[in-house]
Amino acid sequence: MNFWLGIRHLDRRIIFLLMALGVAVPLLLKIGLPVRVTRDVSSVYDYIENLKEADVVLISYDHDTGTLPEMVPMSTAILRHLFLKNLKLVGMALRAEGNAIGRQAFKRVGDEFGKADGTDYVFLGYRPELTATILGLGTSIERVFPKDDRGVPVAEIPLMQNIHNYGDIALVISVSDDDTPVYWINYGNARYQVKVAPAVTAVMATTFFPFLNSSQIVGMIAGLKGAAEYERLIKRQGMASRGMDAQSIAHLVVIGFILAGNLAYFATRKRGM
Amino acid sequence: MLIGIIITGLLVALFIMRGRRGKSLYLRPIAGLLAVDEAIGRATEMGKPILYSSGRGGMQRPATIASMNILGSVVEKVATYGTPLIFPNNDPVVTAVAQEVAREGYTKAGHPDAYKPENIYFVTDSQFGYAAAVDGIMMRERPATNLFFGTFEAESLILAETGNSIGAIQIAGTDSSIQMAFFMVACDYVLIGEELFAASGYLSRDPQVIGSQKGSDISKIIIMVIIILGVILGILNQAWFVNLFVTV
């Protein structure tokens, strides 16, 4: 059979196989393709870099399990930076599924740096009702979260003694797979002037371009790519860098197939096949 | 906002009324809808079933209602030809409605006995459980035609690519702008955006429905005028006009 005709009627399973390899190989081998650090990401990094020791950062886990592959590398890279800088961390969730994810992430990365629950970080738990919760934290954190996620009264947690509302918080990071950060911006930032930085899925990124333009947010980290950039900035290459290699190569595989498909189309059309 | 709804509402109502008085209105052809007849014919010739899906939308979504209208016309045709129609559902309320629509369609076509409620059934509400099930049905029942009309989410391409691999003719229409792109690449015909909602008028030829389409077309002209006016006023730095459209 003619070569190009063969390409045109290529068995789908060969495409599937190459796709699987395109993702699996970069995951297994460290390739380290170039990553250009964008301004959106570096401004979040710089803002955190300029915080003083013992400043407080609030991280809210506003996503579900479906988008974990994108969210975990992002939150891990951010947490590492924060612990590395010896900042104090307050965690919470505006989604039920995000609660367990955030709690585990705090513990996992906290243990890496030998940080203790209650003195270096605290995980407050989950509250539904975005607007009410975000506004409530502006007046009193303790009123919204009387106890932390382990059931310890907030009044008895050493870390929380000096943290009462947004006035004591240097930055809010919303790790989200939908437009929850918009609520943080509209209620937390607009009403209480707390600084906000969204860490969102790649698909959601376009939603926040207007807020970046108007400087309503400190910066933005979006998707695996954003996470890979952040890993580059903190000089700890992890899951995101590998994932981003896999992303890049898988995309090249898809583009390669499009090219092959077109070449085959024109080669066979000319000969009237 | 209230004004916008009143204007659109009045326009639609006005043209529905004009339609009631029997004024006939022109509607341009939509390729995807013309292809539905052809696709039904093909399945009949090949002696294979037709697979219908309304995707993941609940019955409260207008796109699902539009899908039920299309289903009604499709059922009348398959009932006449005796072609089997399989419709696995993702939502139990849709199942109930679709069964009503199908029963009525078969009765109207004069074959009430040919109606098989077991061909329209609830599978699961799990998005990917549903996708897995419909893929399985396609591989085993080998439909000649797949019709996807309604609100689709990520499962769209899982269904359309599997349908393509079994060589089915596929026609799709959805109100999800993202999934339109996937259907565009994987299906033979696609109803783009509003074409899905306009389909009802084409298929039923009900003058009142066609009238309401005219009403929404006039609204489009109004919107175009507003935009062009907005551009001019914007260049003249008149912010008040833009602010008219700011909603909280």
Add this chain to the structure above:
Amino acid sequence: MRRSFPIIVCFVFGMAMLIQFFVPSKLSRVAYDEITNWAQIIYAFALIVGVFGLLKYHSEKVVRKSGGWFFNLVTIASLIIMAVLGFAYGRGDSSPFMWIFNYMQAPMQASVFSLLAFFVASAAFRGFTARNAEAVLLLLSAVFIMFGIASVGNAIPPFSDIANWILMKPSMTARRGIFIGIGLGTIATSLRVILGVERTYLGKG
């Protein structure tokens, strides 16, 4: 009665929902919550009907021993086991119900979801051929975005800039056009339903 009563119900509740939006009062909020609850209850009962239908469908195949009846049995058995475990032991973090969800349902759903990565490739291979002007635009726009945003092209400024421009300008504007069309189509359909012009869903009769 059979025809007109459902249409009246539809009209009344449709108008009620429309009016409550514009008359913000405590009453309208209570009414909204109440109707939402009703709709949920109707869904729940429809689900029970649907599950009956599903069990009937599968058990008939098992009883008739039709081809692949074993798989119908798997569905029936797993449904019943899941329901019994859920009702008997609850839905706590360490319940058997959640164990099955975490180690069986969730991974299977995620795997079906990820089939898309493969299907995206095969669809692109077949669907993106430059047959005519429209197809060329479809193709170029997809390739620029893939290369310039998600792949190595992102590190090369002209590609990432072009990709971002496509995304934010021509593509965004077409999306707005689609949105306006869908918005009008939705509103017209909803009005037809409320006014009783469209009643296929009740069986046209």
Add this chain to the structure above:
Amino acid sequence: MSSSPGIWLAAFLTLAIYSFLYKDNPIYRFAESLLIGISVGFLLVVTFDTTILPKALEPVGASLVGTLAAGARSIPGLIWVLIPVALGLLMFARFVKGLAWLSRIALALYIGFGAGASIPANMQSFILKQIEASIGPFLSVANVWEAINDVIIIVGLVSTLFYFYFSKAHSGNFGRMAKLGTYYLMIFFGATFGYTVMARISLLIGRLSFLLRDWLGLMT
């Protein structure tokens, strides 16, 4: 390599689903049947816990007790909570010949509810917001490049709307505008496809990481 039976089970089921890519086979069909059964069972329990019990059974039970205790005075309350339950029960009328039409009442309520709610929601997010976003940028045109972009946007929007104009034949100048609209639409579809590929590949990365790292322990 993992020693957790849960991980092994999840890995087996993941591979069972992937086997569909090769071809339809009994192992895939087993996983598919299992997924349908489990997911419906899951939905049933969750719906019972979150809807049927707290929104139907408990209120009815509570007001029944209330009626028995307080007598006729609380009968209106009882009727009120019985209405939705009765509507729900109408769904079962479908099984009774001659009464099947009763279920249409419940369906009509459900559909009317959705249709009424969708009108203001669509007006706001699909129409007014889009108009605002389209003409807003013209208030602050900084340079020629921005002006060119703004023109591209407005031409695109108007021509796309022409495409969606149904009650006039697409011929002559009108047809040319509509044709221009389809070009914009194609750019949108291509861009959306290309952009979404990213998210889809992330999912595969997630699954393969599970297999390679959590199950086989190959990623270090």
